[in-house]
Amino acid sequence: xxxxxxxxxxxxxxxxINGAFRPGVLTALMGxxxxxxxxxxxxxxxxxxxxxxxxxxxxSGYPKKQETFARISGYCExxxxxxxxxxxxxxxxYSAWLRLSPEVDKETRKVALGQFSFQKRHEFHDLKLIQxx
Amino acid sequence: MQMFIEEVMELVxxxxxxxxxxxxxxxxxxxxxxxxRLTIAVELVANPxxxxxxxxxxxxxxxxxxxxxxxxxxxxxxxxxxxxTIHQPSIDIFDAFDEVRSVTVMIKCIICxxx
Numbered sequence: 278x279x280x281x282x283x284x285x286x287x288x289x290x291x292x293x294i295n296g297a298f299r300p301g302v303l304t305a306l307m308g309x310x311x312x313x314x315x316x317x318x319x320x321x322x323x324x325x326x327x328x329x330x331x332x333x334x335x336x337s338g339y340p341k342k343q344e345t346f347a348r349i350s351g352y353c354e355x356x357x358x359x360x361x362x363x364x365x366x367x368x369x370x371y372s373a374w375l376r377l378s379p380e381v382d383k384e385t386r387k388v389a390l391g392q393f394s395f396q397k398r399h400e401f402h403d404l405k406l407i408q409x410x
Numbered sequence: 411m412q413m414f415i416e417e418v419m420e421l422v423x424x425x426x427x428x429x430x431x432x433x434x435x436x437x438x439x440x441x442x443x444x445x446x447r448l449t450i451a452v453e454l455v456a457n458p459x460x461x462x463x464x465x466x467x468x469x470x471x472x473x474x475x476x477x478x479x480x481x482x483x484x485x486x487x488x489x490x491x492x493x494x495t496i497h498q499p500s501i502d503i504f505d506a507f508d509e510v511r512s513v514t515v516m517i518k519c520i521i522c523x524x525x
Contacts, residue, residue, distance in 0.1 A: 285512055286456070296511055298490045298491050298493050299471050299485070299509075300459070300488070300489055300490060300507055301486060301487070301489045301490070301510045302490075302491070302492075302508045303482065303483065303486045303492050303494070303506065303507050304492065304493045304494070304507065304508065304509045304510075304511060305494055305495075305497040305499070305504070305507040305510045305511070306494065306496070306509055306511050306513060307494060307495070307496055307497075307499075307511065307512045307513065308495075308497075308512060308513030310497065311419065312513040313513055314464075314495035314497075314513050315412065315464050315465075315495060315510040317492070317495075317513065318462045318464050318495060321462065322462050325480070344498065348456075348458075349458055349459045349460065350458045350459065350460045350461065350462070351412060351453030351454065351456055351458035351460075351461040351462070351464075352453065352461070352464075353446075353449045353450055353462070353466060354434065354449075354451055354459065354464050355465050355468065357435070357445040357448065357449045359432045359445065359448060359449070359452075360432060361412045361434045361438075362423045362431070362432070362518075363431070363432055363433050364429050364430060364431055364432065365424050365427045365428055365429070365430050365432065365440070365448060365451075365455070366415070366419070366428045366429065368432060368448060368451075368452060369415045369418060369419065369447050369448075369452060370411075370412075370415060371449055372452040372453075372455045373411050373414065373422065373455040373505075376455070376456035377414075377455070377456060377457065378452055378487045382436065383431075384496065
């Protein structure tokens with residue numbers, strides 16, 4: 278790229294992005310190849326391990342805290358990586374064991390069962406605006 | 411936790427494959443589309459409020475994509491926030507979305523289109 282006249286060592290891929298994603302609404306993120314769709318998701322979910330991430334990411338005006346965000350978010354990457362020698366049920370069981378917090382006791386689980394879809398959701402209903410600057 | 415997993419399996423329609431071995435991609439076990447649904451399920455059992463999906467329908471044929479989109483729809487209907495990236499979607503897949511945001515190279519903002 279240097280020979281094509283690009284003198285910088287670093288390329289700016291994403292900057293000043295604002296967006297609102299609403300609960301219960303399926304949102305598509307569209308763009309041509311190389312527009313930065315995957316990069317944006319990688320950065321938001323905290324999976325980007327290479328390159329530089331500078332500035333701040335805010336969610337509903339509050340700075341994003343990765344430890345908290347990892348608990349309340351999921352990220353299905355393009356490549357489906359799974360252990361070949363376990364069953365479907367075991368795959369889910371291991372994920373649940375490793376990712377649900379230890380405080381999720383029997384009682385909570387029972388409650389979560391009945392209202393699985395909506396109970397916890399309400400706490401995050403104001404989780405709307407994601408901003409990178 | 412067991413019941414919780416059952417609920418997720420129902421949501422992504424993996425009940426019948428419960429005891430199926432995952433296997434190696436393209437060789438044994440689950441098909442590409444079933445694998446994709448397993449990926450979604452693996453994320454769902456962590457009970458997230460917001461889920462990002464990177465091109466969930468890419469590399470799938472029309473039927474497989476429709477099945478995956480149906481499970482994505484089921485997930486949205488539980489009240490979660492779901493964001494998917496898509497690339498050259500078919501009209502059927504495009505229609506399944508409620509909102510579209512477009513990313514342009516070196517974006518200044520995300521253009522929002524309310525359908």
